[in-house]
Amino acid sequence: MPRYSRRKRQTPKEETSTDKLGKSLQTNIAQFKQTLGDSTDIVIRNFKAGQTGSMDIAVLYTSGLVNEAIVHDFVLDTLMVQIRQTPLDTIEKQDYQIIKDFAMTGGNITDIDTMGKLFDHVLSGDTVVMLDGSIQAMAIDTRDWESRGVEEPSTQSVVRGPKEGFTETLRTNTALMRRRIKDENLWIRTKPIGKKSKTDVAVVYLNGVADEKVVKEVYHRLDKINIDAILDSGYVEELIQDETYTPFPTVYNSERPDTIAAGILEGKIAIIVDGSPFVLLVPALFVNFFQAAEDYFQRADFSTLIRMVRYLAFFLAMLTPSVYIALTTYHQEMIPTSLLVSLSAQREGVPFPAFVEALLMEITFEILREAGVRLPKAVGSAISIVGALVLGQAAVEAGIVSSAMVIVVSLTAISSFVSPSFSFAISIRMLRFGFMILAATLGLFGILLGLIILTLHLSSLRSFGVPYLSPMAPFIVADQKDAILRFPRWKLTTRPRLISQQKITRENGEAPKPPKRSRRKKRKKQE
């Protein structure tokens, strides 16, 4: 039974999409109405135009997706008032072309000849004008809907640097890109993806800089997507990534136009998905997740230092609980005596093994964090009080966990938020539990084993053909300038070798120097 019903529902749709428009306006409108099930947001304005009122015209648009003022001023007003005196009916058959060429004042007009295209245009915000007796209809671009303005991004905020963020509207986002790179080689190609949602997905790259093979690969992977709907760029990311079974993201995403623009200038390819402020960037490397936008806005020495702190935080977030477990349950001899004494004093009366204690606290923290993200903002402060008091203080005082464990968990929690990329922080948080199990069963040996497996796994990963660990493995000396270290800007003269294989040189770097003092002045001084 379900099979039957499914087939029944699908059949009519397939028929309409390839159906040519008929000559009779009323038949077309009837079919249009029927297919849409008389949806109330569709406006169908049917009227008579021309000197004698003999021309039957219908204007179709979706209320809410169009700028009503434009529809009124440039479509309805033109057709109903301004060409009232034109003897339309005398010219016969060429009415359509005349109206399109001489009357319509819209900027972007497309011809439609099938039912499917009709739906696409009306439902994506265009206004369609249909003439009785014509097998064509014109779609005028009147798209304009309520949307969020350009605001400061909620993730990846900076102290110094641009505060603009992407929005949910594709056009705004492409405009933000254009405003940053006014080069004729910045190519933006859009393609609807999703059988039902028909979401516009734009591929943006710098032609001639981006590796053509990677560009082709991106198109290829996007073409392969066969899905009902794309509701966020996360859908696309999951469908085009190289490896599904890895905790590490192989596609970068950002809400910041400057970050994406910088990536494009390096030869990467951005994928903007309509309806999502998160723009994807490929290929993504391991080191990219440690580079924050602000690294490039601040001085080089400071950025290098901060970047090293991020790497440190990465290891802290991943390994602190496991190292604590390993040391306190297997390698007590490695802890300095006085620290051991104070640790064991704290553990007096704690009922659980260190591993269970750590697991308990980590899970509690994850619950708290998740609750903090999902709960309405007003409840957020209540949650943090409960978290801080109940977990931090009361649990220690009740002797359920040791205070050292609270310190370990807090350090881990804070460190995991240092990563500039949220998607990367998630992978660290997942790995942490694996390492804790290894530490609880095999001690430091287990942790080392885990690190070896992790390194092997990372080396095996690729993002659109580029080794994930480059420029570390394979080691590229020239690209070290912007990996763990951040060299002064005038030294960042080449693009990453493996990402853009053409036009490696960016600029001729020369260190800024104070102007040379002229000789005459020098002589004067000596005198």
Added chain:
Amino acid sequence: MKQKPLLKLATLSLCALLLSGCWSKRELNELGIVTAIGIDLQDDQYKVTVQVINPSEVSSQEMTTRTAVSTYTAVGNSIFEAIRRLVTQTPRQVYMAHVREIIFGEEMAKKGIGKALDFLSRDHEMRTDFHLTVAEGMEAEDLLKVLTPLERIPAEKAYSSIKAGEKYWAPVQSVKISDVLSAMLSEGDNPVLTGMRVVGDPEQGSNLDNVEKVNSPTRIKISRLAVFQKDHLAGWLTENQSKGYSYIVDKVHSSAEFVPCKDADKGGITLEVFDSTSSMEAVVQAGNPKVTISINIEAGIAEVECPLKLSETAVIHQVEKQFEKRMNNMVTGTVEVLQQDLKSDVLGFGELIHRTDKTYWKTVQEDWENIFPDVETDVKVNVKIKRTGTIVDSYQKDMEG
């Protein structure tokens, strides 16, 4: 699906790793952390005393009426047996990785510590950075019972006392097990151990009120060296002799030396020794070994009570000479005691002669203990005063005038 067998294999082998499941896992609160081990003899058996930390007392902020450490004693045919037998008294497994001090009772030391060292160097749990010491004139058990002020853990007190003593005063040395073994096993060398003694009543020292007073009536004092002949205690050096020993074997980091003024009742001059290097040379002439000990000392003037004009080089030289003489006496005294009274070659003369003249050494090797006392020694001390401190001339003269 083709790759699945490999994945299965990998998963299985990873699971196999987990089969060992928490092997040798020990939670912190299951450990009795031992900080010091005392070894005595009792009727041909070993009497082992351990000082176990009471962690919550050590790190608690509040005053409690419980002591920071507890001692447990057990007797066994071997040290290991005695330690395992301790479980009959302690609530926790004895954990020995953090042992700071091994203390031998004097009686035990006289009978020989060689056999006991086997366990200490063989046991895998122990680190090798603990100090070996001898309880002077008492059993190690009694010494371990004394509570100490300032440092809550007595063994920790002893450990840092020895470290500080070695660094700033020189008569004590932090002797590790490797030092003792190598000195004991080489012919022509003997070990020394630092001595610890209790000043005051040991019984009172184990009471908590010992540390409740500003001036603790019972204290642990670490001031001199125990000289061993192979593995048994030969005797004790005085504090000055111990210092002399440290100068000879080049173990002085820093110290203070006093010499009286010419006019003895006016007081004296004290030097702060901040560098001392020594070297020994041996020659064998006509079957008679002779050892030359040369010591170079760099020092600064720390305190002056004599009316001296230190701004004059001649005066400085004069002071240097005075000190050279004094140091010479001290070092010669040490050598004499070691040669005549204790008859133990802790200075390593034998080793030195072995290295210089192998053929001669072969002839005396067997009989070295008897030949050592007759070895001729020559001590050369060179003192160099580098600084006079923040004031130059002494103001004592002006005070008199």
